[in-house]
Amino acid sequence: MKNILKIFTIVFLASLTSCESFLGNNENPNQATFATPQLVLPNALTSSAVLLQNYNNNAQWITGYTVNAGGFGGWGAIVTYNFTTTTYNTLWENTFDDLINYQYIEQASMEDPSQAYFLAVAKVMKAFDYHMLVDVFGDVPYTEALKGAENVTPKYDDQVAIYTDLVAQLNEAITIFTTAEGANSLGAADVIFGGDINEWAKFANTLKLRLLIRMSSGEASSAFAASEFASMNTSLGFIEDDAKLNPGYIATDGKQNPTWERYHSNAAGSQSAFGRSAVVSEYTFSFYNGNKILDNGRGSASYRAFPADTPLGQLGDLADNDFALANYTAWYVGSGTGSEATNTIGLLKGRTADFPMMLASESYLLQAEAYMKGYLNGDDAAAFENGVKASFRYLYEDISGATSEDWDQDVDYPLYLDDNPNNPLVIYSLATTNVQKLEAIVTQKYIALNMINGQEVWSEFRRTTFPKIANGSINPERTFASILSTSSRADKLPVRYLYASTEFQLNPENVPTGKNQFTDTIFWQSN
Numbered sequence: 001m002k003n004i005l006k007i008f009t010i011v012f013l014a015s016l017t018s019c020e021s022f023l024g025n026n027e028n029p030n031q032a033t034f035a036t037p038q039l040v041l042p043n044a045l046t047s048s049a050v051l052l053q054n055y056n057n058n059a060q061w062i063t064g065y066t067v068n069a070g071g072f073g074g075w076g077a078i079v080t081y082n083f084t085t086t087t088y089n090t091l092w093e094n095t096f097d098d099l100i101n102y103q104y105i106e107q108a109s110m111e112d113p114s115q116a117y118f119l120a121v122a123k124v125m126k127a128f129d130y131h132m133l134v135d136v137f138g139d140v141p142y143t144e145a146l147k148g149a150e151n152v153t154p155k156y157d158d159q160v161a162i163y164t165d166l167v168a169q170l171n172e173a174i175t176i177f178t179t180a181e182g183a184n185s186l187g188a189a190d191v192i193f194g195g196d197i198n199e200w201a202k203f204a205n206t207l208k209l210r211l212l213i214r215m216s217s218g219e220a221s222s223a224f225a226a227s228e229f230a231s232m233n234t235s236l237g238f239i240e241d242d243a244k245l246n247p248g249y250i251a252t253d254g255k256q257n258p259t260w261e262r263y264h265s266n267a268a269g270s271q272s273a274f275g276r277s278a279v280v281s282e283y284t285f286s287f288y289n290g291n292k293i294l295d296n297g298r299g300s301a302s303y304r305a306f307p308a309d310t311p312l313g314q315l316g317d318l319a320d321n322d323f324a325l326a327n328y329t330a331w332y333v334g335s336g337t338g339s340e341a342t343n344t345i346g347l348l349k350g351r352t353a354d355f356p357m358m359l360a361s362e363s364y365l366l367q368a369e370a371y372m373k374g375y376l377n378g379d380d381a382a383a384f385e386n387g388v389k390a391s392f393r394y395l396y397e398d399i400s401g402a403t404s405e406d407w408d409q410d411v412d413y414p415l416y417l418d419d420n421p422n423n424p425l426v427i428y429s430l431a432t433t434n435v436q437k438l439e440a441i442v443t444q445k446y447i448a449l450n451m452i453n454g455q456e457v458w459s460e461f462r463r464t465t466f467p468k469i470a471n472g473s474i475n476p477e478r479t480f481a482s483i484l485s486t487s488s489r490a491d492k493l494p495v496r497y498l499y500a501s502t503e504f505q506l507n508p509e510n511v512p513t514g515k516n517q518f519t520d521t522i523f524w525q526s527n
Contacts, residue, residue, distance in 0.1 A: 016102030028360035029280050037105045037118035041063060041189040044101035046247040048125055049355045049430040051098050052453070053258040054091055055132050057274075060454030062493065063446075063461065064480025066278040067315040067323040079484045081494045083517045085501040088136075092500035095133045096145070102126045103146040120176035121190070124204045127166040127173075131211055134159045135459045135487035136497045138522055140154040140510055153507045160220050161522050163211060167228055176231065177201035191247040192357060199239070206238040206363045210456075213366055216375065217463050219526040229375040239363045242394055256351045258453075263329045264348050274330030279311040279322050282476035283469075287447050291477055293426060294419040295447070297412035301346045301395040302450060314476035316484035331451055341398040345407055347451045350399040361390040361448035362456065368441050372434060384428045384441060389413050391448035442466035462495060462525045487518045495521045 060066050061078050068075050072418045077083050081192075094386050104121040109115035133140050142162045144154030177197050186195040193199040212228050215221040249257050253267045263275040267346060280303060286292040288299030289307045296307075303310040313321025324330065327337045328389075334344030343350035364387030371380035392409035402410070417427060424430035424440055431437040442460050449457050461467070470478040471490040481492035489495070494517040503511040 002347045014348070035104075035108075037109050037115055038187070039107075039187045040101060040105050040117060041121065041186070042191050042247055044098065044105065044122075044125065044193050045245060047098045048128065049245045049357065050258050051094055051129065052357065052455070053262065053355070054094060055136075055455035056451075056453055057092060057262065058088065058454075058497075059136075060451065061315065061460040062480075063454045063457045064281040064283045064501055065451050065454050065457075067313045068318070068321060069277050069279045069311065069313065070319075070321040071323050073318070075316075075318070079318075079482045080486050081482065082486055083494065083498050085498050085504060088497045089500040091497070091500060092133075092137070095129055099126060099129050099146055102129070113180070113182055114184045116176050117186050117200075118182040118184075118189075118231060120173040120180075120204075121186065121200060123169045123173040123176075124200065124207065127170050127204075127207060127211070130162060130166055131207075132455055134162055135214075135455070135522060137499060138496060138515075138520065141507075143508070153510060155510050156512060157313065160215075160218065160376060163215055163523075164224055164486070167208055167211055167215075167224075170211070170472065173204045174201055174208075174236065177204065177394050177416040178233075178236070189488075192243055192245045199241075199243070202237050202239045203243055203358065205233065205236050206358065206366065208232070209238060209366045210362075212375070213369055214459065214463060214524045216373070217526060220523060229370070232376065233377075234376055238367060239358065240360055241484060242356055242360050242390075243358040244356050246352075246354045249352040249355075251351045255439045257349075257353045257355055259355065260348055260351050260353065263451075264332055264351075265338055266342065267339075267351070269340070271327060271338065272329065275331075276324045276404060278330070279313045279324055280330050280479055283310045283478070283480040284316055284450060285310065285312055286477045287467075290419075293423060293447075295416060296419070297392060297407075297409075298447065301333060301407065304328055304329065304333055313478065314483060316482035317476075318484075345398050345403075346395055349397075349483070353399045354401075356394070356452055359390065359448060359452065360396055361394065362445060362453070363387075364390055365441050365445045365448070369438065372437050372441070380437065381428050383405075384444070387441075387448065388416075388426075388444055391444070392416075394448075396442075438464060439466045439468065443468075457525075459522075462522065465491075465526055489518050495525060496516055 068079060077087050098153050102122040102125050105118055109119040109122070130142070138159045139156045140162065141154035142157035144151050147154070152192050177200055212225045215225040233411035249255060251267045256267060261272070263272055288295045299306045311324055329348070332341065332348045334342040334347045336342045364383045367378060368380045368383035368387060370376040371378035371383055389409055392413055396403045396407035396409050420426035421428070424436055425443045428437070428440055431440045443466055445460060446457050469480060469491060472492060473479045474483055485492040487493055496517055498515055498517055499511050
């Protein structure tokens, strides 16, 4: 397979001497050179941020976060869901390229106790990458993958078995983080937590919680999930602060915050084509403008010209969708244009802003579901409240992580409750059944991860069918499915991506054939 043949691309990392040269190219990438885990890790983590952004970019067209702006054409599979084996080639290849980074770190550190923390981080991040891959492709190469020339045609492993081993790898990482002695500090190589091993342990535990919640919905994996929940180290805790990455972003193309670069402007200030060609879906906007939920605080922090003049539309409407705001993207709430754009709050905080790898809001809402269903012991109502508050906090923080009197979550969260006094999606105590509570939890996750992690939201929708949509409706506030959908499903949505065409060329004996994006579900999907 093509990505396995790229094993030597790890070599260029040996030339990296500072964060300023991240994602650079070596003049001779085919010459095998040794690189220490300390040199490889910063670039690997930074590449993972770009990878996560790519997963988000693809999924948020499906989840309703972005829709086609008026005046732009050539939408193709984005609005029809007519995926082919070439539609997501790059995503497939980039995921394995990133996994090779962590495989290299793992192999370089596994026999050296002083490198134990690097080994543990590699295990965590392999789980991070692999579970996203499984969530959109299903069975993928795993036990025979990442071996380079030793095996260029690896078998495809069962997706449940992969998830099961990812949990085992996270358990091993947590053990290392909590018991290793004499290990070197991650130091400056850790561009997420700055070398804080306790935070890495919590991050691993939270990622494990994400996987187990998903596995609890699968018929073939629910018993395993129950066993893991019973032995889970809850005293370790879960992340309480947003896990954010910053390798030293600078105002240079390819080295800016990846969300800013994609949706705002390049380093010279030229407006992003992606930011201009996308507008906000009426479905998503209804969770802010009062049609489903009134949320003046997060609405104003998320959308330019909220609420009256934010450009809106419906996926697949090629005639009536709003045009994008001139010289702006709909998700930037600061002042100035191009290179003169100011740092601000919200989703696009600035060119050099931290990139969110996992939000505290998701951590709390995962806990809320686990407590509500009895998987873990805890107060689901308190976790739900903390999750919503954490969402306010992230959006209200500026590029430095500070908040101002004008954006005070302690003021606006009570107003949010007051503005929605009879809404069980907001007032958790009004949700009287477990189904209603799950809907509230997942709907708030949909709001919290808006334009941040569409990948997780799409997975959660497929798992739970929340946030709720009206199957087959063409009302833009009742569904985020495209009106040009070719899906055979009642909800008119896809359920997976198709395997890359490169696999059919390079690994034809092993790649599963005959997969359909509308009928071949991932193991944890509810229907």
